[in-house]
Amino acid sequence: MKSRNSAWYLFAELSPPPCRGGAREGVETQMFHNSTPIPTFPLQGGRSVCGASGFYWLKNGLLSCFLLLCCALPARAELVVVVCADSSIEHLSRQELINIYMGRYRKLQNKALAIPLDIAGESPERRDFYRRLLDKTLPEINAYWARLVFSGKTTAPAEVNSQREVLERVANDPNAIGYMEKNNLNARVKVVYEFED
């Protein structure tokens, strides 16, 4: 530990403090995912750090790096597509959803024209929705819509500002379709498509 490079320093900082003596009891890490706790697990417990073997450092270091990686990844909410609870639509296929949101074909199974809702701008929900639906980035989606809008062919999905607004619009319009995080659902809407993780 006399000399260490920055990577080693980071590694060491994430690891139990060296040479402080005594036991390190029940250090636990808890990650929160949209306010929903996921099971906690011990980082390392009840082990004296001083005098640790190379194997210990290797194992502990790898675990620390894994945790660091987990923390660095963006939270991935469970996103669902919803319609009004009174709608006769029970399920939409992935292709139907693509056709509706990309303005290719918006006629629903009940012959009504779907009104897709987008959460405005660069919202994380919008980014996540198109990434999961089409594996497309928002600039690609915006370029796609520029093609169609300036051709006068069709209109982009109506924009709303929040998931709360999606909920309101969908609950009050039998033809509206929106996406939101699963934990924001209520009884006024029903899920017609769920993304598989």
Place this chain on the structure above:
Amino acid sequence: MLRASVALAMILYAAMLSAAEVAPADKRFELHGFGTLGAVYHNAPGGILYRRDISQTVDGARAGHLSSEQDSMLGVQVTSNLNNQFSASVQVMSRLDVYDTFAPQISMAYLKFQEGETFVRLGRLVAETYMKGDSAEVGYANLLVRQPIVFYPRMFEGLDAETTQPLGQGLLRIKGAAGSMVGKLISAGGPVYDTGGSRGGGGAVEYSLSGWTGRFSVYTLKLKNELDALQPGGELAAALPGLPNGAQFFNVASMKDRRLTYKLLGLAYDAGAIQGGAGWSALSTHDWPVARSLYAFAGYRIEQLTPYFAYSVQTTPRQFAATGIPYGMSAATDALNQVLAQGQTGVWLNQTDFGLGMRYDFARNKALKFQLEHIRYQDPQSIVDPGLSTAPAETRGYKVLNLYSIALDFVF
């Protein structure tokens, strides 16, 4: 010209500063805009001038100079959603024209009636010749700086109708259009030709499944106006009766009542990080050899960057119509033969383009593109090469132009 560039740049900058959210679809009025601030550079010797297409002035980009005029443009579109079925839209665009100005032009203005997945539009429209919609000039909407192949004329006044229905696992789209063309063109050596009033029509059948889209289109066009030189009293009109094959030559050169038929076959793929397309087209008309083109392009997105390539080849068989006057009779008749041979090549296209580029989506609704093109031409239409007119057209070889482009595209 410089002032026009500066003015356009200022307009573009102002538009970017005021770039707003794209208006939601359910608003009564929608305001959208698009623009490109572009620059091209080449260093081909011999007074060669580059221009984007033949709807632009022959005073193109000179060698050794960065020119911002060929690719820069600005467009604004206002749409009024009158009710659930009717809407009206006007699109005004400013880009370099045949008269070397950036005079704004109404590029689209129509009333649209939509019932379900079927719509009819009446007004000034654009023929759909590209796989990714009619918005060929909207840089942000397209992967490349320019379309690999440029079709013209495309703007018309009339109506179009389109319907989309499910077929099997995919979607079938059928489109028809008819009307009177609008737009002026200018070849490298010729005067402005007005396509205005030429009547045309056609349709397209398209099938899309997953990320794939295939389309076949046919359009016909009957040109209304004659070339100035063939108008009564024109130079060529006066000279042709004196030629042994004058009548035949007149048929080759004449534009009035010429019926053109375009056939286009295209395939596009757009899924995940990959997008690309390929197309084939043929342009046929009486007394002219059939002109064919083939293009392909593809890009692969890596985060904010999308590197891409494009390739296109355009060919016209070099079948010269003879004047009937043998070479070697006199210097004057040889010169006449040469001029008339040169004139015929003006409507031909023998050119190959290979391009590599990169699109960088650096900010919301803004993209920066860098593109390098290697253009090999024998009979170009958009490139103005004075050297081509000094050598016999029949023995003309291939020349090369390397073009470097940078473009800042945006929409608002």
